[in-house]
Amino acid sequence: xxxxxxxxxxxxxxxxxxxxxxxxxxxxxxxxxxxxxxxxxxxxxxxxxxxxxxxxxxxxxxxxxxxxxxxxxxxxxxxxxxxxxxxxxxxxxxxxxxxxxxxxxxxxxxxx
Amino acid sequence: xxxxxxxxxxxxxxxxxxxxxxxxxxxxxxxxxxxxxxxxxxxxxxxxxxxxxxxxxxxxxxxxxxxxxxxxxxxxxxxxxxxxxxxxxxxxxxxxxxxxxxxxxxxxxxxxx
Numbered sequence: 655x656x657x658x659x660x661x662x663x664x665x666x667x668x669x670x671x672x673x674x675x676x677x678x679x680x681x682x683x684x685x686x687x688x689x690x691x692x693x694x695x696x697x698x699x700x701x702x703x704x705x706x707x708x709x710x711x712x713x714x715x716x717x718x719x720x721x722x723x724x725x726x727x728x729x730x731x732x733x734x735x736x737x738x739x740x741x742x743x744x745x746x747x748x749x750x751x752x753x754x755x756x757x758x759x760x761x762x763x764x765x766x
Numbered sequence: 767x768x769x770x771x772x773x774x775x776x777x778x779x780x781x782x783x784x785x786x787x788x789x790x791x792x793x794x795x796x797x798x799x800x801x802x803x804x805x806x807x808x809x810x811x812x813x814x815x816x817x818x819x820x821x822x823x824x825x826x827x828x829x830x831x832x833x834x835x836x837x838x839x840x841x842x843x844x845x846x847x848x849x850x851x852x853x854x855x856x857x858x859x860x861x862x863x864x865x866x867x868x869x870x871x872x873x874x875x876x877x878x879x
Contacts, residue, residue: 695854697871753824
């Protein structure tokens, strides 16, 4: 199973960009990278996903390296409400559906 | 509003009792999933179901059972065989067609004493 490695925790000043790295060196060619975040005791919330190309939506940008072995989630202007645990997930296709393989995530703290 | 509901939010049981956690979705999604989360850890897959009347074991299925009699419902039973049942349980679903984004419910925190 492709696994992900993320820093345990990070701090970011409010209003600045938060850059969250993720290593997924064993990712296969047809496996997607997904990012979710989880605020304490709630269900995870989808942020963004990608396969090869960089992606951007209203919440964040996802930069995937050319060899696909790592990626970076960018929150362009972090706010206090962005404080959460961020999970980088490799979505593994199996038996007609995708299984998510969760790591322990990065605990992002946005500081006022 | 479309979404996933899990009830109750908090559940307490005595050791040795089976307990069933509810998960309902009105998103018309085909696939549904159950995860377990322990403090400070990521989510681990218990069971998943791609269609009605079919389900597969995830990574930690021992001590759990599921059923999928209706598309919108995927209840999880935590049996007395589960050695460490106290955890946060999350249900998710995905349409599985054009997107594999999983939508998560609010979770049920189960405490067994």
